[in-house]
Amino acid sequence: MNTFNIEKLLRSNIRDLEPYSSARDDFEGTAQIFLDANENSFGSATEENFNRYPDPKQKELKNAVAQIKGILPEQIFFGNGSDEPIDLLFRAFCQPQKDRALIFPPTYGMYKVQANINDTPVDEMPLNEDFSLPIEKINQVINPQIKLMFICSPNNPTGNLIDKSAIISILNFFKGIVIVDEAYIDFSPEGSMVKEIENYPNLVVLQTFSKAWGLAGLRLGMAFAQKSIIDVLNKIKYPYNINQLTQQQVLQALNKTAKMQAMVAEILIQRSWLENELVQIKGIEKIYPSDANFLLVQVFDAPFLYKKLKEAGIVVRNRSSVILCQNCLRITVGTKTENQQLVKQLAYISQTLNVKSI
Numbered sequence: 395m396n397t398f399n400i401e402k403l404l405r406s407n408i409r410d411l412e413p414y415s416s417a418r419d420d421f422e423g424t425a426q427i428f429l430d431a432n433e434n435s436f437g438s439a440t441e442e443n444f445n446r447y448p449d450p451k452q453k454e455l456k457n458a459v460a461q462i463k464g465i466l467p468e469q470i471f472f473g474n475g476s477d478e479p480i481d482l483l484f485r486a487f488c489q490p491q492k493d494r495a496l497i498f499p500p501t502y503g504m505y506k507v508q509a510n511i512n513d514t515p516v517d518e519m520p521l522n523e524d525f526s527l528p529i530e531k532i533n534q535v536i537n538p539q540i541k542l543m544f545i546c547s548p549n550n551p552t553g554n555l556i557d558k559s560a561i562i563s564i565l566n567f568f569k570g571i572v573i574v575d576e577a578y579i580d581f582s583p584e585g586s587m588v589k590e591i592e593n594y595p596n597l598v599v600l601q602t603f604s605k606a607w608g609l610a611g612l613r614l615g616m617a618f619a620q621k622s623i624i625d626v627l628n629k630i631k632y633p634y635n636i637n638q639l640t641q642q643q644v645l646q647a648l649n650k651t652a653k654m655q656a657m658v659a660e661i662l663i664q665r666s667w668l669e670n671e672l673v674q675i676k677g678i679e680k681i682y683p684s685d686a687n688f689l690l691v692q693v694f695d696a697p698f699l700y701k702k703l704k705e706a707g708i709v710v711r712n713r714s715s716v717i718l719c720q721n722c723l724r725i726t727v728g729t730k731t732e733n734q735q736l737v738k739q740l741a742y743i744s745q746t747l748n749v750k751s752i
Contacts, residue, residue, distance in 0.1 A: 411630065448637055462648065464588075466621075471628065471631075497518055498528075525552040548579065553578075578605055667730075668725070694721070708736055
């Protein structure tokens with residue numbers, strides 16, 4: 395059995411920290427007149443009033459999400475995108491220049507950026523050639539200095555789901571915190587690991603409203619974990635980290651799950667169509683299986699194709715510089731019209747150059 399001890403993992407200054415208490419933290423209940431937070435009581439310089447501070451605990455939103463996810467509100471943390479809980483995990487558990495994090499490239503680049511910001515060394519263990527976890531090697535490199543392990547599933551930029559049994563085995567032997575980033579989980583036929591937080595006190599699951607829900611502009615990320623970890627994140631977050639407009643708009647979106655599901659269904663249809671069309675184009679060498687809303691596509695010359703597509707007004711992501719992704723473009727699944735234009739342009743480019751498939 396894993397002897398996970400959050401008190402031993404926490405930085406001492408965070409463990410002893412007296413958190414800031416805002417006016418809205420101090421007050422519980424209802425009132426008609428608020429003269430406690432030095433707000434502008436006369437309203438806002440907009441048509442809609444935002445003169446009051448937002449709920450720092452996001453209680454209404456957490457209750458709504460808890461019902462959808464089948465967990466408790468106290469097992470939810472909301473951040474400014476998923477980047478905020480990633481940053482806070484480093485702040486809480488990694489002593490600068492001493493503790494370490496483990497990542498599995500190719501993967502989401504923000505893990506390493508946040509580690510660098512927080513002066514935390516990063517150990518990198520590349521995924522296998524098929525983009526699976528090198529599970530047999532992980533136990534060999536684990537040491538007490540590694541406090542955080544980041545696993546992106548479905549992975550970005552490769553698009554594949556990481557085997558759940560492999561993650562479970564890590565949770566059982568790793569005494570640090572395993573962060574499973576599920577930003578793209580809504581596009582996968584496999585279920586989320588959110589329910590596993592009941593079984594594993596060292597598990598943090600990240601999700602977002604940016605992808606399937608189509609709310610990237612609102613910047614709302616979610617972290618799910620047992621209360622002991624969520625309490626730490628709440629202790630060190632900024633008091634009003636989620637603005638009122640975001641809370642209102644996401645609450646409205648949660649009442650329209652059918653629309654979200656319809657968008658996901660259409661994206662999956664378009665993903666399949668796009669894959670079938672791309673494989674017929676000369677110069678497209680490989681299309682990797684995807685459980686996300688994008689395809690990783692290996693081509694004959696990624697920098698050249700990226701440049702040509704950009705000249706035609708189509709922007710994709712060149713991932714050639716990333717390990718195991720030589721000459722790969724990451725292509726987001728667009729609308730039917732956008733996908734058709736992409737395929738048409740790629741076909742035109744390949745015909746013009748008389749590229750032969752390898």
